[in-house]
Amino acid sequence: MIHPTLNPVTLILSVVIIFLVLLALYGRRKRLEKFSNLRVLPGPRGLPVLGCSHIIGRYNNPWDGFSALRKVYGDVYGLTLGSRKCVVVSSLSAMKEVLIGKSKDFANRPDFLRFHAIFRGDRNLSIALCDWSSKQKTRREIAFPYMHPKATSLGINRMNAFITNELQELVSALTTVRNQLIEPRPFLLAATANIFYQYLCSKRFDPKDPTFQRMIKIYDVVFKEIFQGFAIDFMPWLKIVYERRLKELRNKADEVTNLTATIFDEHEKTLDVENSRDLVDMFLKLIKEDEGCKLSREDAEVTMDDLCGGHSVLGNLWLWGLYLVAGHPEVKEKILKEVSRVTGNQRHPCLKDKPALPYTEAVTLEVLRVVSSPIIPHVASKATSIQGFRVLENTLVMFNTVDLNMDVEYWHEPRRFKPERFLTKENRVLKPAYFFPFGTGKRTCLGDGLVKSTLLLGLGTLVQMFDICLPQGVGAPDLNTIPGVVVPRNEIKLIFRHHPDPVNASLRDTFLSSTP
Ligand code: HEM
Numbered sequence: 001m002i003h004p005t006l007n008p009v010t011l012i013l014s015v016v017i018i019f020l021v022l023l024a025l026y027g028r029r030k031r032l033e034k035f036s037n038l039r040v041l042p043g044p045r046g047l048p049v050l051g052c053s054h055i056i057g058r059y060n061n062p063w064d065g066f067s068a069l070r071k072v073y074g075d076v077y078g079l080t081l082g083s084r085k086c087v088v089v090s091s092l093s094a095m096k097e098v099l100i101g102k103s104k105d106f107a108n109r110p111d112f113l114r115f116h117a118i119f120r121g122d123r124n125l126s127i128a129l130c131d132w133s134s135k136q137k138t139r140r141e142i143a144f145p146y147m148h149p150k151a152t153s154l155g156i157n158r159m160n161a162f163i164t165n166e167l168q169e170l171v172s173a174l175t176t177v178r179n180q181l182i183e184p185r186p187f188l189l190a191a192t193a194n195i196f197y198q199y200l201c202s203k204r205f206d207p208k209d210p211t212f213q214r215m216i217k218i219y220d221v222v223f224k225e226i227f228q229g230f231a232i233d234f235m236p237w238l239k240i241v242y243e244r245r246l247k248e249l250r251n252k253a254d255e256v257t258n259l260t261a262t263i264f265d266e267h268e269k270t271l272d273v274e275n276s277r278d279l280v281d282m283f284l285k286l287i288k289e290d291e292g293c294k295l296s297r298e299d300a301e302v303t304m305d306d307l308c309g310g311h312s313v314l315g316n317l318w319l320w321g322l323y324l325v326a327g328h329p330e331v332k333e334k335i336l337k338e339v340s341r342v343t344g345n346q347r348h349p350c351l352k353d354k355p356a357l358p359y360t361e362a363v364t365l366e367v368l369r370v371v372s373s374p375i376i377p378h379v380a381s382k383a384t385s386i387q388g389f390r391v392l393e394n395t396l397v398m399f400n401t402v403d404l405n406m407d408v409e410y411w412h413e414p415r416r417f418k419p420e421r422f423l424t425k426e427n428r429v430l431k432p433a434y435f436f437p438f439g440t441g442k443r444t445c446l447g448d449g450l451v452k453s454t455l456l457l458g459l460g461t462l463v464q465m466f467d468i469c470l471p472q473g474v475g476a477p478d479l480n481t482i483p484g485v486v487v488p489r490n491e492i493k494l495i496f497r498h499h500p501d502p503v504n505a506s507l508r509d510t511f512l513s514s515t516p
Pocket residue numbers: 099127128129140306307308309310311313314317368373374375376377437438439440441442443444445446447448450451
């Protein structure tokens with residue numbers, strides 16, 4: 001019997017609402033059932049507001065903190081940093097599960113306020129720090145082949161030409177300060193910036209151009225920002241305190257943005273869709289011709305900011321490389337011997353020489369291992385699991401590659417700088433599957449080709465031309481303090497001496513006659 005105050009419409013609505021509530025409850029139960037087979041992540045208990053930030057904050061290098069916690073909680077553990085749920089993965093199988101096996105579940109990036117500030121207020125404009133989307137798929141599909149030219153292609157010839165020309169410029173610049181104790185960083189950054197701008201945008205700057213120098217400085221600041229963890233990342237309510245700093249960062253990034261916009265304007269005026277000159281042209285062509293294309297000019301510009309900014313990462317890695325080589329005279333000797341044999345010291349090495357330079361290539365891999373650049377954190381786009389542990393949506397995943405690259409299970413004497421570990425008995429380069437310095441899977445690095453090529457020729461050429469030395473009284477690099485520290489904490493100083501005769505005498509004379 002219908003209640004006298006209940007009309008049929010109200011009744012039907014009530015039934016529908018009850019049905020929907022039951023359905024939602026059933027769905028939730030099903031999800032919980034699916035999840036109930038999963039284990040709860042072990043990990044330290046956090047404090048209100050701070051989470052476990054106070055534990056990690058005790059260490060000089062956060063990766064030391066994450067490694068210490070691994071000893072207590074295992075290869076996969078959870079912790080909160082501020083208000084963010086995080087998982088730290090340290091074993092090879094867990095990393096592969098996240099990056100390859102479940103790459104779809106973990107394809108997003110952290111939503112840090114700093115990342116928005118660096119990329120025009122919207123990190124999704126950037127290619128490295130955006131969440132996964134069809135737009136990201138499109139721009140990776142264009143950028144990836146361009147950044148990885150085939151061995152016999154025109155692209156590799158261009159890459160080789162830009163690298164070798166800039167190395168000549170660099171040798172000239174270093175010749176003017178030979179035998180002096182110098183900070184090589186600005187020299188290296190100018191060289192890598194010009195390699196990148198030429199390869200990506202067909203643009204070369206005079207190293208003394210103030211706009212160029214300012215741009216390099218800005219990228220240096222921005223790059224340091226990206227690689228440092230800040231309280232605001234995990235406690236976004238600190239925004240009020242950081243407001244000024246975020247604004248400064250945004251203003252700096254805007255200067256670079258203006259430069260890129262000018263480069264795009266110049267390209268647009270002379271665009272020939274049949275003959276793309278570079279990656280800028282390829283993006284402009286796509287935007288012009290493909291009506292359904294989700295990529296805007298702003299997306300393309302910020303993508304270029306992002307890729308060109310990679311020169312700063314490479315400059316720092318190269319600096320670490322020179323420091324490590326200078327601190328290991330036996331390695332320096334072997335590079336010199338190999339390069340001299342291959343070039344006869346009548347020329348500098350080029351990319352065609354790569355197969356004949358296995359030792360120098362092994363040195364580049366050893367530099368990458370020792371420096372152990374962290375993989376940019378990933379974020380779970382849905383509730384999922386790692387190694388049977390429950391992981392909630394929006395959880396941030398950090399990869400402890402420092403532990404992996406220093407694990408005695410994989411590496412003999414991991415805290416020693418030994419390039420030979422990457423060589424087979426037949427003197428061939430072998431990169432083991434447990435070593436992936438550029439990440440792996442859906443969001444793997446786009447710059448690895450340029451990085452490996454520049455580092456190979458950069459180390460080979462500079463060792464060929466100079467006896468690179470540490471300052472007197474400075475001991476060999478301490479391999480306990482370098483891993484995970486992408487930007488050297490203290491400015492590295494080196495001396496570039498000319499080799500005594502007869503090593504590369506003719507090459508050296510070329511530079512001496514052309515420099516004051
Ligand atoms: C100098 C040494 C470098 C190292 C060791 C390095 C390493 C890495 C790593 C580990 C990742 C994360 C992969 C992942 O999340 O799974 C990454 C991402 C990325 N790298 Fe590099 N990188 C280097 C230089 C560069 C350079 C020079 C460029 C630019 C040309 C570049 C462009 C990128 C981009 C765009 C991504 C993000 C890709 C995406 O999210 O889809 N990297 N890199």
